[in-house]
Amino acid sequence: MPLAQTATTVPVVVNDDLCIADKGCTVCVDVCPLDVLRIVEKEDGKKTAYMKYDECWYCMPCEADCPTDAVTVNLPYLLK
Amino acid sequence: MDEILDGLTQIDCDILIIGGGTAGPMAALKAKRKNPEANVVLLxxxxxxxxGAISMGMDGLNNSVIPGYATPEQYTKEITIANDGICDQAAVYRYAQECYGIIQELDSFGIRFQKDQNGEYDVKKVHHIGTYVLPMPNGDTVKKALYRQLRKARINIINRFMATRLLTGEGRVAGAICVNTRSAEFLVVRAKAVIMGLGAAGRLGLPTSGYLYGTYENASNSGEGYAMAYHAGAGLANLECYQINPLIKDYNGPACAYVAGPMGGYTANAQGERFIECDYWSGQMMQEFYDELQGGKGPVYLKLNHLAEETVAEIERVLHIVERPTRGHFHEGRGTDYRKQMIEMHISEIGFCSGHSASGVFVDEHARTTIPGLYAAGDMANVPHNYMLGAFTNGAFAGMDAAVFIADVDHANFDMGEVDAERTRVLAPTKRDDGIPPNQIEYKTRRLVNDYLQPPKVTAKMELAQKRFEEVRDDMESGMFVRDAHELMRALEASTILDCAEMAAAASMYRTESRWGLYHNRVEYERDDENWFCHTILTKGEDGKPAHKKQDVKPYVVEIAEDEKDAYANQRVGSSSSVAAE
Known part of the structure; x- marks a missing residue:
């Protein structure tokens, strides 16, 4: 019984030009109450934060606590 | 991260506090202050x-009892009436007497409260009778201020561990079994006392948006406190008294009685008419809200467009920045503006939360549950309408009492077999090659909650719910499948949500009367004081299913006169015996 690969848009968007995950920053990942953010290595070898799990309360600590203003929290499409 | 690892560690402490939101940090600080030698762990x-619920902060205190504005007697009376008389007043009265000290303490942490030109607290009137609402101009700093205090007091903090079951032995609490949410490794914490501050069961009903995490409560508050207390054998009180709140339609922000109300905003029907006397959240108010929503004058709206520009700007400043900072984005996206039109409202999904109702783990005025050494405070304990300040104050009571309790006891012995059994239960979804993911188990449970448990409550529908929940439980126990440690956390939450759904159905079936307005509107039954002026206590029965008993309401500390008892009963504008809100 294989699992489906249904696509979903996610509310938290990270500007990877501003994100300093490469320097070891994990602030947004650390503060998220739902623990939905992770760090990933991009094709160019640099790291960035991204929203891995679509389980967001759009509560904003990730955006508020980001030291470089790289994180934007949008409303999930289903309720906006 | 998230890879499933095999591991089991055991640590010992004096006091384990589960939940670091509001009640938990205050319990930790108070316990440590009372007994500086105590090893206090906050998990x-x-x-x-x-x-927790105040992740981004809070707009204000909804229930402050401040000398000169209200008395403890008056507050106790108000909450007793608002809760239809089913209230052990000792806990409410003690809260009312001591919450002012907590306000001053929070003030000393750097959390400011609104003051007038004379430096007095600027308390607003929202409730039916008294004056208790105190705005917090820098309410966004609450968590940071608390965290500073925790570091200063050297509280041991353990993050990203989810407690799944309490351990008991020798007739008292012995600790908790916890699992790492990013590695699935186990941590057994032995403790002489355990304080639970795990918040509401906020992921019980499904919000109208259909988004699983678009709940009124912080979606991480999935009801573990209720489930753990239940499985440990503690009593839970009045679970049929659901939480249902008035919200902006599709958005989980309150409407909001406490911010917009004191500034002249109110709840209106489609014709722009006020239809409830008092916007204070009570079951009776929600019943009127529901009736208007379903009636020909619905839907229901938040009306602010009659207010002056500076007033609306001030309301926006509070509502859009602190407690629900995405609220401005929501209105922008919808093209709605408080100045130009009324804003559509709706009712929230159901949940358990004593912050706004009265359901929760049964506690006394020391925050003690029915299990020695086990405490509960905040949204999950049954002190009615206790809100954020109640979480702080009752958390303080728990911390102080636990610090005394541990002085005379050693760690209780428990059966290691319980740990083995729990590891097997927790890890089962990781041992399968495929199956049903937790989000589908959760979605189905919560959709059934909406279909069959939402008030008005109908016996035949609730019986269907019970039958369907059993089917979902069979599917969950035999076929739930996870791929990593994060999904395992969701699987454990799905299990908790199903426990809470079954408790909600069972408790609602047991109380064969209507009470608390919409919260427990059983359409086949009238209110019945003769048989049901009592608490209902739910425990885990011998057969592993919910068992019930009635428990007397303790004699009142503050007497309620006959003509005061119905002050909250007639909330509709124009009803004869109502008391005007203004």
Whole structure:
């Protein structure tokens, strides 16, 4: 019984030009109450934060606590 | 991260506090102050820096009892009436007497409260009778201020561990079994006392948006406190008294009685008419809200467009920045503006939360549950309408009492077999090759909650719910499948949500009367004081299913006159015996 690969848009968007995950920053990942953010290595070898799990309360600590203003929290499409 | 690892560690402490939101940090600080030698551990499924209902802050205190504005007697009376008389007043009265000290303490932490030109607290009137609402101009700093205090007091903080079951032995609490949410490794914490501050069961009903995490409560508050207390054998009180709140339609922000109300905003029907006397959240008010929503004058709206520009700007400043900072984005996206039109409202999904109703783990005025050494405070304990300040104050009571309790006891012995059994239960979804993912188990449970448990409550529908929940439980126990440690956390939450759904159905079936307005509107039954002027206590029965008993309401500390008892009963504008809100 294989699992489906249904696509979903996610509310938290990270500007990877501003994100300093490469320097070891994990602030947004650390503060998220739902623990939905992770760090990933991009094709160019640099790291960035991204929203891995679509389980967001759009509560904003990730955006508020980001030291470089790289994180934007949008409303999930289903309720906006 | 998230890879499933095999591991089991055991640590010992004096006091384990589960939940680092509001009640938990205050319990930790008070316990440590009372007994500086005590080893106090504060454990959270998320990160204490930003966990719980006040993750981003809070707009104000909804229930402050401040000398000169209200008396403890008056507050106790108000909450007793608002809760239809089913209230052990000792806990409410003690809260009312001591919450002012907590306000001053929070003030000393750097959390400011609104003051007038004379430096007096600027308390607003929202409730039917008294004056208790105190705005917090820098309410966004609450968690940071608390965290500073925790560091200063050297509280041991453990983040990203989810407690799944309590351990008991020798007739008292012995600790908790916890699992790492990013590695699935186990941590057994032995403790002489355990304080639970795990918040509401906020992921019980499904919000109208259909988004699983678009709940009124912080979606990480999935009801572990209720489930753990239940499985440990503690009593839970009045679970049929659901939480249902008035919200902006599709958005989980309150409407909001406490911010917009004191500034002249109110709830209106489609014709712009006020239809409830008092916007204070009570079951009776929600019944009127529901009736208007379903009637020909619905839907229901938040009306602010009659207010002056500076007033609306001030309301926006509070509502859009602190407690629900995405609210401005929501209105922008919808093209709605408080100045130009009324804003559509709706009712929230159901949940358990004593912050706004009265359901929760049964506690006394010391925050003690029915299990020695086990405490509960905040949204999950049954002190009615206790809100954020109640979480702080009752958390303080728990911390102080636990510090005394541990002085005379050693760690209770428990059966290691319980740990083995729990590891097997928790890890079962990781041992399968495929199956049903937790989000589908959760979605189905919560959709059934909406279909069959939402008030008005109908016996035949609730019986269907019970039958369907059993089917979902069979599917969950035999076929739930997870791929990593994060999904395992969701699987454990799905299990908790199903426990809470079954408790909600069972408790609602047991109380064969209507009470608390919409919260327990059983359409086949009238209110019946003769048989049901009592608490209902739910425990885990011998057969592993919910068992029930009635428990007397303790004699009142503050007497309620006959003609005061119905002050909250007639909330509709124009009803004869109502008391005007203004």
């Amino acid at each position: 959270d499924k998320a990160n204490v820096k930003r966990s």
